[in-house]
Amino acid sequence: MNKTDALIIGAGPTGLFTAHQLKLIGLNCEIVDNLDKIGGQCIELYPDKPIYDIPAVPECTGEELTNNLINQIKPFDIKIHLSERVDEVKKEGDNWIVKTNNDKEFLTPNVIIAGGVGSFEPRKFPVKECEKFENKSLFYSIRDKKIFEGKTVSIFGGGDSALDWAVELSKNSKVNLVHRRDDFRGAQATVDKVNELAKEGKINLYTKYQMSSIEGDDQVKSIDIKNDNNETKNLKTDYVLGFFGLIMQLGPIANWGLNIDKKTIEVDTEKFETNQKGIYAVGDICNYPGKLKLILSGFHEGALAARACFKLARPDEKYRFEFTTSSKTIKERLGVKGD
Amino acid sequence: MAKITFITHDNKNHTVDVQNGLTVMEGAVQNDIPGIDADCGGGMACATCHVYVKDEWFDKLPVKEDGEEDMLDMAFEPKKNSRLSCQIIVSDDLDGLEVSIPSKQS
Numbered sequence: 487m488n489k490t491d492a493l494i495i496g497a498g499p500t501g502l503f504t505a506h507q508l509k510l511i512g513l514n515c516e517i518v519d520n521l522d523k524i525g526g527q528c529i530e531l532y533p534d535k536p537i538y539d540i541p542a543v544p545e546c547t548g549e550e551l552t553n554n555l556i557n558q559i560k561p562f563d564i565k566i567h568l569s570e571r572v573d574e575v576k577k578e579g580d581n582w583i584v585k586t587n588n589d590k591e592f593l594t595p596n597v598i599i600a601g602g603v604g605s606f607e608p609r610k611f612p613v614k615e616c617e618k619f620e621n622k623s624l625f626y627s628i629r630d631k632k633i634f635e636g637k638t639v640s641i642f643g644g645g646d647s648a649l650d651w652a653v654e655l656s657k658n659s660k661v662n663l664v665h666r667r668d669d670f671r672g673a674q675a676t677v678d679k680v681n682e683l684a685k686e687g688k689i690n691l692y693t694k695y696q697m698s699s700i701e702g703d704d705q706v707k708s709i710d711i712k713n714d715n716n717e718t719k720n721l722k723t724d725y726v727l728g729f730f731g732l733i734m735q736l737g738p739i740a741n742w743g744l745n746i747d748k749k750t751i752e753v754d755t756e757k758f759e760t761n762q763k764g765i766y767a768v769g770d771i772c773n774y775p776g777k778l779k780l781i782l783s784g785f786h787e788g789a790l791a792a793r794a795c796f797k798l799a800r801p802d803e804k805y806r807f808e809f810t811t812s813s814k815t816i817k818e819r820l821g822v823k824g825d
Numbered sequence: 826m827a828k829i830t831f832i833t834h835d836n837k838n839h840t841v842d843v844q845n846g847l848t849v850m851e852g853a854v855q856n857d858i859p860g861i862d863a864d865c866g867g868g869m870a871c872a873t874c875h876v877y878v879k880d881e882w883f884d885k886l887p888v889k890e891d892g893e894e895d896m897l898d899m900a901f902e903p904k905k906n907s908r909l910s911c912q913i914i915v916s917d918d919l920d921g922l923e924v925s926i927p928s929k930q931s
Contacts, residue, residue: 531870603864609931612902644898666903671895696902714905731899733871733931734864749862779866 488565490516491799492596492792493584495572498526499781500769501600502555504788509562510816511792513799517564518586520571520605525552527602527770528781530732541782551781561821571605573738575765580798582764596795599760599767600788603749605737609730611642615700616726623706624726633725634659640709640721642697643729646672649680651727656688662721664692664711692719700726739771747773757794758787764798766791827920831858831876834928843915849924850874850911860926867911869893873931874910875900876924886913901927 492508494501497519508515523529528537528548536545546554570586575597577583584592608626610616616624634655640662641652649672652663663680670677684691698712706726712718736749744760745752750773751760758766768791769784777783796805810816817823829852830840843852853861853874862873869892878886883906893912897903910924 527865527870531865532868609899609901645895666898667894669894671898733873733899735931749864 488516488590488592490514490592490594492598492795493518493582493592493594494598494600495519496526496600496602496769496771497521497524497566497568498600498602498769498784499528499551499555500602500784500788501526501598502552502559503785504598504600504768504792505564506555506559506562507789507792508795509559509564510810510819511796511805512815512819513792513795515564516592517566518570518572518584518590518592519566519568522569524556524566524568525549527734528552530606537781539780539782561819571737575742580764595764595798597765598788598791598795599739599751599765599771600769600784601739601767601771603734603736603770604739605735606732607735607737608728609733611697611700611726611728611730613697613700616697616728619700619702619706619726622704623702623724624700624728626728628727631655637724638662638722639725639727640664640723641727641729643727644670644672645729645731646676647729648672648727649676651729652689653679653683656683660690661688662690662692662723664695664697666694666696668693692721695719697726750777753787756790758791759794766794827915827917827922829915829919830921830923831861832923832925833858833860834926845916847915848911849876849913849915849919849922850909852915853910858926860930861910862930863911869896869909869912872896872900872909875903875927875930876908876910877904877927878906878908879923879925880906882919882922882924883908885918901929901931 491513492515494517497517505515529552533549534547573587574585575582581593581595582597635658638660639655641648642664644665652661655661683689694713695711699710701708708720708722710718710720751767753760753767753772753774755774758768760767768787770779826842829843830838832838839858841856850863864873865871893909897907
């Protein structure tokens with residue numbers, strides 16, 4: 487069991503800066519994120535897109551912003567648990583017990599939800615019957631590529647993941663690549679490679695097609711694909727892979743007894759606390775009158791939530807407001823020399 | 826101002842007035858039309874404001890910008906007449922626009 491003063495759910499910009507604020511006022515904290523990397527939406531959705539409304543930063547990309555925030559918390563030793571989705575939050579006395587999908591446990595008086603629009607999950611096939619094959623012969627990510635050797639694999643999607651895997655698996659498997667239009671959005675070099683392999687007959691390319699049905703008992707046997715003119719083809723296949731990117735799902739947070747409206751959590755604007763004492767929500771996931779979904783708002787909300795955490799983490803101490811420019815204690819925490 | 830009709834998956838029509846300059850997505854969200862999630866808030870980064878535009882309207886809309894088609898690859902059951910409603914800006918010319926909302930967004 488990990489004991490900490492505050493647990494932050496979400497390693498996006500708001501979560502990272504909230505961690506900075508907690509450490510600055512002398513609290514320890516840990517961060518959990520469902521993604522396998524730090525940065526949240528900034529990294530997953532728009533790493534290369536410039537952002538123009540971070541105060542005092544005229545222009546930076548999602549990736550640059552993330553790297554700067556990581557640098558800013560470097561002086562502190564903050565444990566970040568990646569690829570962990572928080573599944574359960576339970577009250578125990580004055581603390582919360584937080585459990586992840588991999589059975590990691592945390593004991594903390596303060597839980598700060600900085601979860602953006604929820605956790606990122608793979609987008610799935612619209613065909614309902616796909617569910618019964620999921621993680622057996624139908625996958626949205628690949629753990630062990632060896633299982634595909636000598637088999638027929640049907641890959642759906644038009645981005646880099648679909649194309650990269652089509653190229654890679656075509657070495658040892660029979661590959662069908664199915665995409666809803668002629669254009670691929672993956673890197674040009676990979677697109678060229680796919681077209682080349684298609685010409686050589688190493689990849690069977692079906693563009694303007696989408697899956698319409700899937701057949702099989704325990705394992706997938708075949709799929710039907712259909713184009714815009716309602717022409718159907720039946721493909722025999724051992725495995726099906728779907729690469730349609732990620733979508734944000736509120737996920738288990740919905741079951742924690744919080745006041746939720748349109749996928750956002752209601753908070754007060756003094757502590758950014760939810761209807762549950764000791765659970766806060768900051769950044770895009772929180773909602774209050776006048777809420778703006780801007781990164782800068784998340785920073786403000788995190789700073790206030792961090793102060794609120796102090797009371798529950800150090801009930802016998804009094805929080806004293808200090809500036810980083812003048813406080814000796816803060817400078818010690820940052821590991822910088824005083825004047 | 827334009828009157829826009831959203832046809833939800835249960836075949837109910839919701840006709841609302843949307844101010845010029847707003848996007849069709851914003852018109853839906855402000856009027857609590859069910860089925861438009863708009864997770865990314867109009868950044869063309871999520872494909873959860875996906876709609877099917879009625880055929881006679883599809884060609885009248887300004888064409889898709891780069892990136893919209895890429896995002897539509899990820900939408901739930903995209904079709905020929907699919908658009909992201911956050912990329913359609915409302916003007917008087919769109920008065921009478923009809924769009925259907927897919928059975929779900931993800």
